[in-house]
Amino acid sequence: MKIKQITLLILTSMIVMGCAPQRLTREESLTLRKQYDSQRTRIYENVSEEKVLTAVDELFRLADKDYEVSHGQHGCLAQRQWFFYAVLAAASGFDYWYIQTEAVDNGTKIVIREVTIADAVSGNPYTGVQNMPDGMENIDVFSRVEMENQGALYQVFFARLDYLLGKSEKWIGCNEARVMARDFGAASSTWMDPLCTLANDKWPESAKEQKKEDFEKYRAKRTLKQSGVLGH
Secondary structure (H helix, E strand, C coil): CHHHHHHHHHHHHHHHHHCCCCCCCHHHHHHHHHHHHHHCEEEEECCCHHHHHHHHHHHHHHHCCCCEEEEECCEEEEEEEEEEECCCCEEEEEEEEEEEEEEECCEEEEEEEEEEEEECCCCCCCCCHHHCCCCHHHCCCCCHHHHHHCHHHHHHHHHHHHHHCCCCCCCCCHHHHHHHHHHHCCCCHHHHHHHHCCCCCCCCHHHHHHHHHHHHHHHHHHHHHHCCCCCC
16 A cells, blocks of 8 residues: 555656646736645634644644654644655655644634655655754745645644544544545645554544444445445
8 A cells, every 4th residue: 555655656746747737827826825825724712822732742643653743832843754665666754744823812823834855766764853944834935736735634634633622523534534635636645644654543532433433434435446336
């Protein structure tokens, strides 16, 4: 499965390079940016910064044990290093999440951004924090590919944060997250990798029964696919 995802990522990159989309005008680019900013921003009414950041910390601990969260007064940085090895391919890299919070009149505003730095060709590992994209959280210009696809990942992040803050009764596991990526219109489900690939995908204890239902639904769907009833 992991080999398939790495292969899909490489093929997707080849398609993007071979079939470049039409260039956006400045007005179109600014409209896309406004949409993207709305996807990575939330305001949690009547919730303190401390409660939001505590829930964010738990979110990453559930996602993968390799995430290390460094906290500040008004935000945090979550990062993990990952490695993937196969017979003829290797990949390594870092996932970085920049989380900024701000107390507002009616609650807490949170703005997020995820950045992945990967070497999917040679597999040479990065050596540590000196490879972190210094100041990346302050850059005010984002690539078109990021703005058109990354919102799918943020949709899952905020759905999980909603649950941990008691704003939702549904936890989104990785099986459903990958479906959400396709429904969102992302180029592929690999945009969920920072939360769902080489990850533990643990569920909160309070969502134990829901996890069982999710697994049964996924297993039934997989059985139908293998029998040819559903398309692949």
